[in-house]
Amino acid sequence: MTVTRKAYRAAILHSIADPAEVGVQASHEYFEDGLLVIDQGRINAVGHASELLPTLAADIEVVHYQDALITPGFIDTHIHFPQTGMIGSYGEQLLDWLNTYTFPCERQFADKAHADQVAKLFIDELLRNGTTTALVFGSVHPESVNALFEQAERLDLRLIAGKVMMDRNAPDYLTDTAESGYRDSKALIERWHGKGRLHYAVTPRFAPTSTPEQLAAAGRLLKEHPGVYLHTHLSENLKEIDWVKQLFPERSGYLDVYDDFELLGERSVFAHGVHLCDQECQRLAETGSAVAFCPTSNLFLGSGLFNLPQAERFKVNVGLGTDVGAGTSFSLLNTLNEAYKVMQLQGAPLHPFKSLYLATLGGARALRLDDRIGSLRPGNDADFVVLDYKATPLLDYRLQQSTSIEETLFVLATLGDDRTVRETFAAGRSVHRR
The missing domain is CATH 2.30.40.10 (Urease, subunit C, domain 1)
Structure with missing residues (x-):
């Protein structure tokens, strides 16, 4: 026995x-x-x-x-699996960085053999750094998500991931359509969500790369499959925020775009949230939505400083994210080092026990998994x-x-x-x- x-x-x-x-x-x-x-x-x-x-x-x-x-075990609430090969890429802020480095790198994940190879390296890096749960962006290709889940399943890891949905403002070789994004995501949900310790996240990259039709399709997936996650980006960079205003002039702000398509909720995790107003924090708290604090990438891309005391004031759930590949380390210890400095620059020192909380139980609460991990x-x-x-x-x-x-x-x-x-x-x- x-x-x-x-x-x-x-x-x-x-x-x-x-x-x-x-x-x-x-x-x-x-x-x-x-x-x-x-x-x-x-x-x-x-x-x-x-x-x-x-x-x-x-x-x-x-x-x-x-x-x-x-x-x-440490919990990473925002990381990009297909960006492993471009970590440490020089000299751009968010929007130029996506076009110069990210999109060409993600193109390779249409090849399942390449996705399998990177998935193994990616999971090995997580575990080498003590990360036992992660919320992960795939690429637009279902092959990328299948490769990642197959590797995680072999090790019985608790992992959340999803195929990127992106039907505009990106290279033709990386776009899906509102219909194909919905269909591919649905098939992946049916194959993987709830299998072992695996969970699926509906993953529109960010508002500028999805049409209203695609964001509506993302909302439909959430309704049809209670228990899946929503994972996207929010208010990372000032130029990005201006772009969202141009694309969605009828909405009152960036978060309101997602709110209008019913994408806020208890399993919705928004990466960054560097430039949030009080009303947006209030709305995140009301809906039980969470923010992933990604200090390393916010510094690396020059995006700004996340206001943790503001999030605490409104009782917004906050987890910690490495955001590889804009983040420059898989290590959540290293990420906490950067988080401390981000808070020092705002005159609000990050207490060691708050650091521990963010890397473990805070991440679990952000993912609504604190009854199982954290x-x-x-x-x-x-x-x-x-x-x-x-x-x-x-x-x-x-x-x-x-x-x-x-x-x-x-x-x-x-x-x-x-x-x-x-x-x-x-x-x-x-x-x-x-």
């Missing part, structure tokens, strides 16, 4: 609430010498090792990590990472000076990267070991 129970001993830290709502001290649980008990791919118990060890059966294996911290609560999927305090000589030396878990967490988010991730687990199974 296969033994499904296993226990992992190390320092353990996880978010249990948003620090903005309950205060810093009530937002997390920390066990300096902790134990995480896994059974059949789910978390069975978490707590102090001294209390849990005596309750274990004699035959349960206990893996003890020295100089390490266990946290929930914390180490018993009953949740056993998606977790082991962070190595001695990953680099500098990290090791710096952490020797740390006097609290708060300081340790901040140092990990400031100096950490893929090397810090010692092991990644999905549904209780090791899927990456450094």
Whole structure:
């Protein structure tokens, strides 16, 4: 008989609430010498090792990590799988960057063999960086989404993805039509949504590249398939916002375009939201829609600084996104490093426990999956990472000076990267070991 129970001993830290709502001290649980008990791919118990060890059966294996911290797996709420090969492309802001780099790169994903090759590299990179769930843009080609889901299914990952819908203002080789975009998306939903731990996201690229007919078709897909996601871009760049005003002069603003086509809702995630007004934040909160905060790409493309305190004031759900390939790292630790700087420039320092929340439970709440992932609560999927305090000589030396878990967490988010991730687990199974 296969033994499904296993226990992992190390320092353990996880978010249990948003620090903005309950205060810093009530937002997390920390066990300096902790134990995480896994059974059949789910978390069975978490707590102090001294209390849990005596309750274990004699035959349960206990893996003890020295100089390490266990946290929930990281959750990336906005990333582009087909842009893996163009990460770190020089010198443009959003609209020129799309035409110069993105569209030619995405053209290659009509070839299933190419999509398969990149899907493997992409998933490997996520896991190497401790990311166990991601909300992912495919390309316009169904082949790209099939390749990605096939790779995720093999590893039993919780992944959300969708085919881009784009029927105007893009090269002919990358456009679909309102009808073909609807039809292809519907077929992918029927094949993949709810299969294992996979979910589908209806994915119009952004308002300027979809006709009103296509946005209406996206809204129809959401109505016909309750439980699927909506994933698109919103208010990233000032020129983009002006373009939306020209294309939809009858609407009061960028968010109102999506609202008019009934694309806001509890599983709608809007990437960026750098330039939102109070009324738009209010509307996002009213509809339960979420924003993906993508600091690395916002800095890289010169788009602006996301106003996290404004989102908190209106109680908008916010997750963290790497936004590869405009983002320059798959690492959510690296992304938190950039998020801290974005907030410093606005005079609102990002607390280490808020960082932890954004990368884990905040992302899970943005995706409406906090009953399954994002914390180490018993009953949740056993998606977790082991962070190595001695990953680099500098990290090791710096952490020797740390006097609290708060300081340790901040140092990990400031100096950490893929090397810090010692092991990644999905549904209780090791899927990456450094």
